[in-house]
Amino acid sequence: MENPMQKDNDFALAHVADSHRKGFWSMLVVMMGFTFFSASMWAGGKLGTGLGAWEFFLAVMTGNLLLGAYTALLAAIAARTGLSTHLLARYSFGEKGSFLPSFLLAVTQVGWFGVGVAMFALPVQKVTGWNLHLIILVSGMIMTFTAWFGMRALTVLSFVAVPAIAVLGFFSVGKAFTDFGGMEGWLGLVPAEPMTLFAAIGICVASFISGGTLTPDFTRFARSTKIAVITTLIAFFLGNSLMFLFGAVGAAFYQQADIADVLMQQGMIVWAMVILGLNIWTTNDNALYASGLGLSNITRWPKKILVLINGAVGTLMALYLYNNFVGWLSFLNTMLPAIGGVLIADYYMVRKASYERLEKSSFVTIRPVAVLAWTAGVLAARYIPGIAPLNSVVCAMAVYVAGTSMIAAFSPSTQPKSL
Template sequence: MKKVDAEFSLQPVPQANRNGFWKMLVVMLGFTFFSASMWSGGALGAGLTFTQFIGIVLAGNLILGLYTGALAYIAAKTGLSTHLLARYAFGEKGSYLSSLLLGATQVGWFGVGVAMFAVPVQRVTGLDTYLLIGIAGILMTATAFFGMKALAILSFIAVPAITILGGFSVFKATETAGGIAGLLQYQPLETMGLAAALTICVGSFVSGGTLTPDFARFAKTKRSAVVTTVIAFFIGNSLMFFFGAIGSIALGQADISEVMFIQGLILPAIIVLGLNIWTTNDNALYASSLGFSNITKIAKSKLVIFNGLLGTIAAMWLYNNFVGWLTLLGSTLPSIGAIILADYFLVRKGKYKKFEEMNFKAVNWIALIAWVAGVAVANFVPGIPPINAIAGSAVVYVVVSKVTVLVSETNATTEMKKVV
């Protein structure tokens, strides 16, 4: 008997295997509960007044919510992952580029996350860093191996625990900063430009957001997919930014676990740190394996083990080169999601032929040109790089697609006239 792929790595998710609103909500919240967002929140908190910080975080996560919500809509309607959706815009072999970039970066995030757990825990426990990395990597890989069901169970535990324990710590930190009045009166020693602040906010999770379809395809309805995704990025990710900013202002530490260590909440700090990273790392490992499955056609479960091992081994290197990694993510990944959105909504008017009935091009060079253009616009045009990348890629893709169709139609008409 042929073994059924419970994660539907290379096919649409059947309606019978879809999940309800609450299960999808906790999975998406778990995805956005990530320590890197707190680091970004700490940077914003140190460079902005608290009023400016609130405005930037709400604006940035609203942008992320709109971007990811649109991707979630397509995923729920088609039942397809990011990598299978990319076949429509990029072509079957062309989609390998996006899968490689997205998959590799998520393995990187996994490695960074493992080290982000091990390093602070080593400081307070004295246990060997590499031992902690090994244990954390194995446990996180084990849960990712079991797919969406394990992600949902883990998120049901982690989301309330992080919110309650982290919220208590932030409440204490707020008192240290002089209460709400003290936060509102805070003046940064070195100010940050608003454009730079919005870049940090959007760029912090736009790469992960591009992989939203990998999870939203399991939503029973399009509405559920969009609402849970927008809540996760607009509220869940914003909460991480607030944790980071308040910790930075009050105690000079952006990571809530570091704040809790200072407050003497050692065990709760380790719990929050572990669960926070675990949920996001499982999502990252899951998504990376779907990407490599699209390229290799190897079962997702086998790739989870390989990717988890690779990310664990490279954890300290990735951790020590985190800024460079973020720069790479911010400049190359938003364009992929933008091209998928432009292809679906603007070029094909929201109508995709069923996946199993499609005869995909090998490579759609228009998509690759648009991707290169988006990366170039992000890096060389003034403004907010992630937004520049999304807008640049979408515009180039739509314009070149339309021009190509017009040229093709003109040539066909000319040939018909010659025949007549």
């Protein structure tokens, strides 16, 4: 009997059908819309007030190169298999073991959604004087409604939002340079409270490590591996770098880490509300979409219903999540990168870049070696000096490969094709 979930155009519990694969431009705007997020501008603002211009460029280029390499590896897996992050996790973590990464990733995406709603509502309330809770409620409902329609809505919205955000960002940077002496003025600024290069790179990577780990949820729709990898590299290396630049220039000159405050000082608050609203809208829809896929893997409920539930939860918790953003970023920095490390190690190093289709695979319930590798990655991010997300990914990969090799050596007869 045909699985009814296979009729779902978002393929929450199945391989993406060839008929629903997308070309370069559709994938590019979706991925750029995902990475064009105000939180990245906020993080860029932090770097702009803590680093000189050259140190900023070095930190952002290094951080986003690492992030781009990580996400490109995941993008290639998704394009070849047509599977989401959560379904890919069944091969490495086991059928019920995949609930662990699905839950962690879904919860963080609901959190990002709430942060985004508050980041839009607060400056609107400051300008208009409208009731803050009403703005949060209405904007959260609108964002949730469009996320209901899945990839089609994400594509259409991104085609509008991505160029608009880029125009506003470059205009803001240009105005800042005009008002404060151009690039020479930025080069001459000395941070009042400098941060270390390692800390800056860590912030850059952590700013989108949760989104990066969920890259397969979107790139599984790519028509080819080449399209998936190239659009992902552009989005995470170029797109995310632009967001950092837009936030950093304004923050360095105006000493405001919040891009909305910078735009207010530049006299562009009306356009800022419109464009920043589109900016947050695209990423929030991606976040809700991904969280719905994660919880669908756990509950087997339709993704659309879970999108509505997650949108309601994120909206109601928006102010709390916004006020605890730094703590949330720290959580992401330690809990999520190891998941991607396990997925990468399983596909490329253990399975030799070959997965059987879901319907032909017989999954174990839980694979302890994956849970152990994830735990090792979390501990590495927390306790090993250096760039925490990178430590987490590398450690998780090493432990996973070593663990599966030991199991195969001592119990070769227990290793079926699907592990």
